[in-house]
Every structure is written in structure tokens, then in C-alpha cells.
Amino acid sequence: MSSLRWGYGRFGRARRRGPSRAPFSLDKFVLPRWLRRPVRMFARLGEGDLKAPPYAATMLSAAFLASSVTYGAYLGGNLDGFVQGVTARTGFAVDQIKVVGNRETSEIDILDKLDLDGWTSLVGFNVETARERVATLPWVEGAAVRKIYPHTLEVRIEERQPFALWQQGSQLSVIERDGRVIVPYAGGNQATLPLLVGPGAPEHAPDFLARVAHYPDLANRVRGYVRVGDRRWDLRLDNGITVKLPEEAEDAALAQLVALDREQSLLSRDIAAVDMRIPDRLALELTPEAMTARQAALKEISKAAKRKPEQKI
Numbered sequence: 001m002s003s004l005r006w007g008y009g010r011f012g013r014a015r016r017r018g019p020s021r022a023p024f025s026l027d028k029f030v031l032p033r034w035l036r037r038p039v040r041m042f043a044r045l046g047e048g049d050l051k052a053p054p055y056a057a058t059m060l061s062a063a064f065l066a067s068s069v070t071y072g073a074y075l076g077g078n079l080d081g082f083v084q085g086v087t088a089r090t091g092f093a094v095d096q097i098k099v100v101g102n103r104e105t106s107e108i109d110i111l112d113k114l115d116l117d118g119w120t121s122l123v124g125f126n127v128e129t130a131r132e133r134v135a136t137l138p139w140v141e142g143a144a145v146r147k148i149y150p151h152t153l154e155v156r157i158e159e160r161q162p163f164a165l166w167q168q169g170s171q172l173s174v175i176e177r178d179g180r181v182i183v184p185y186a187g188g189n190q191a192t193l194p195l196l197v198g199p200g201a202p203e204h205a206p207d208f209l210a211r212v213a214h215y216p217d218l219a220n221r222v223r224g225y226v227r228v229g230d231r232r233w234d235l236r237l238d239n240g241i242t243v244k245l246p247e248e249a250e251d252a253a254l255a256q257l258v259a260l261d262r263e264q265s266l267l268s269r270d271i272a273a274v275d276m277r278i279p280d281r282l283a284l285e286l287t288p289e290a291m292t293a294r295q296a297a298l299k300e301i302s303k304a305a306k307r308k309p310e311q312k313i
Contacts, residue, residue: 094125095151096151096153097111097116097152097153098154098155100156100157101157101158101159102139102157102159104139104162105137105139105140110155110157113137114133114145114153116153122149122150122152122153125147127147128145130145131145134157137157138182139159139160139183140157140158140159141157141158141160142157142158143157144157160182161176161177162182162190163176163177164194164196164202164209165185165190165194165195165196166181166197167197168198171184174190177206179203194222194225195223195224197224197227198227198228199227200227200230201225208225209225211250214254215254215255217261218235218254218257218258221239221267222237223236223237224236231247232244232245232246232247233250239267239268240272241267241271241274242273242274243257243267243273243274244276244277245276246276246278249279256276257276260282271285271286272287272288
């Protein structure tokens with residue numbers, strides 16, 4: 001009986017004859033190659049020739065439940081949150097942040113812009129949105145955010161370069177070379193930057209400071225560059241002397257000032273200001289103490305001059 005129902009293939013395994021081969025070739029119809037294996041498997045399963053693996057029903061139920069939950073999250077607009085939650089709990093939660101390139105920007109401010117919580121997943125994290133938020137920080141010129149799997153974010157930033165401090169009234173700001181304000185001055189590393197005072201100072205400062213730098217001894221003593229009427233410059237030195245430069249021929253005035261100081265120690269005298277605004281003329285303004293001493297000396301000279309005629313009589 002069995003020999004009428006069963007045959008053997010070349011590998012010795014039993015296979016059914018007759019109707020069992022119908023799904024693969026019905027007259028002139030032949031299934032595509034990629035469908036033959038699935039159809040063969042279901043045919044064997046239906047005829048009892050193939051036994052389902054253990055817990056197959058449980059696995060199919062779990063897969064169906066997971067697909068249903070995923071589809072429901074998609075329809076409800078919560079798919080991103082669902083993916084975040086699942087992947088974060090399977091080893092992809094962000095727990096390391098690497099920040100590169102920051103000198104003036106606080107890491108705390110960068111972390112705040114990343115908007116992370118304890119269960120933020122690296123899989124669904126939007127690096128472009130995070131980059132845009134980091135780029136809004138005052139010192140940041142450019143930013144890049146990169147994922148490093150399984151659980152690290154790398155943030156690279158390029159900061160703006162401070163050029164000077166700019167004072168307008170009571171407001172003091174850190175500015176770039178082109179005059180753009182970076183942040184209000186709050187001390188720290190920017191204390192050594194050149195101080196610019198007055199409207200129009202940032203626009204003219206780069207060229208003027210470069211010319212003053214040709215005289216290092218003078219440049220090291222300047223504590224403030226004051227733009228007067230957006231026409232000319234005053235130099236405030238470390239000993240309180242103000243040098244009033246002319247509107248034109250600034251280079252010649254600077255050279256003359258340095259020569260006088262080298263030959264006569266002009267900038268070390270008890271004076272308040274050196275006025276160079278009038279061509280071919282140098283005017284010195286004494287300090288109040290020097291003025292008092294000078295007036296006293298003039299009085300003594302006047303008294304001495306009056307006593308001389310009395311001595312001749």
C-alpha cells in the first residue's frame with residue numbers, strides 16, 4: 001500500500017506523488033522562482049508533512065501584536081516616540097556626549113540645546129535639528145552633530161573670534177573684527193582685548209590698530225582707543241596721558257610721538273595730554289598737580305624779580 005503512495009527522491013527523502021505537485025505547475029502555468037519555496041512549505045504544512053516549530057503560535061502572536069502597536073502609533077502620529085522608547089531600552093539610549101572645539105561656550109549650554117533626557121534614543125535622534133539649536137549659541141560660528149553608535153553623540157563647534165571690547169556709554173560688548181557684537185562683556189579671557197570707545201570705532205579700528213602695532217613700545221602702553229566724532233582718534237595710555245591725534249597724517253603723528261618719547265621721555269612726564277591736532281605744533285596739558293607746582297614756581301620767580309631792584313638801592 002505504501003509503495004503506491006510514496007516515492008523517494010534522489011536524496012532518499014519521501015515525497016508525495018500526484019496532486020501535491022499541482023501548485024508548482026498547473027498545465028502551462030509555472031510559479032515564479034521566488035514563490036516556489038513559500039508555496040511548497042505551506043503545501044507540506046497543510047498535508048501534515050511539516051511540523052511547526054515550538055512556540056510558533058506565541059511568536060506569531062507577538063509579531064502580530066507588535067505590528068498592530070506600530071501601525072496604531074503611526075496612525076496616531078506617535079511613531080517617533082514609540083521608536084525612541086523601544087530603541088532606547090534596547091541599548092541605544094544616549095549616555096555619552098563628546099564636545100569638541102569649545103573655548104568660550106559652556107558645555108552646559110550645549111547640552112541644554114541638545115534637549116536630551118535619560119531615554120533619548122540615538123536611532124531616532126534628529127542631528128540636523130540639534131545642530132540648528134546649537135548654532136544659535138552666541139559664540140558658535142558653525143556646528144556639527146554626529147551619531148556614534150551605539151550610544152554616543154559628538155558635537156563639534158567652531159567659535160567666533162573676539163577682536164576687541166567696544167564701549168558705548170555704559171554698555172561694554174565683545175566684538176568681532178568686522179564689528180559684529182558677540183556677547184556683552186562679562187570679564188574673563190576678554191579682559192586683555194583692546195578697548196574701543198565711541199560710535200564708529202569698530203569700523204575703523206582694524207586698520208588703525210595695525211598701524212599702531214608698528215610701534216610696539218607705544219602699542220603696549222595704550223589702554224583705550226577713543227573715536228572722537230567719528231573723525232579722529234585719542235589714545236589713552238596706561239599712566240593716564242591722553243594723546244590727541246590729528247584727523248589726517250596719523251602715521252606721521254605717531255612717528256613723531258614715538259621719537260619725542262625716545263629722545264625726551266615725553267610720555268613719562270607729569271602731563272595729562274599731548275595735543276597733536278594742529279600741524280607743526282605740539283601742545284602739552286599739565287596735570288592739576290603739575291599745574292599747581294608750576295604756578296607756585298612762577299610766583300617764586302615773580303617775587304625774586306621784585307626783590308632784585310630793592311637790593312640795588
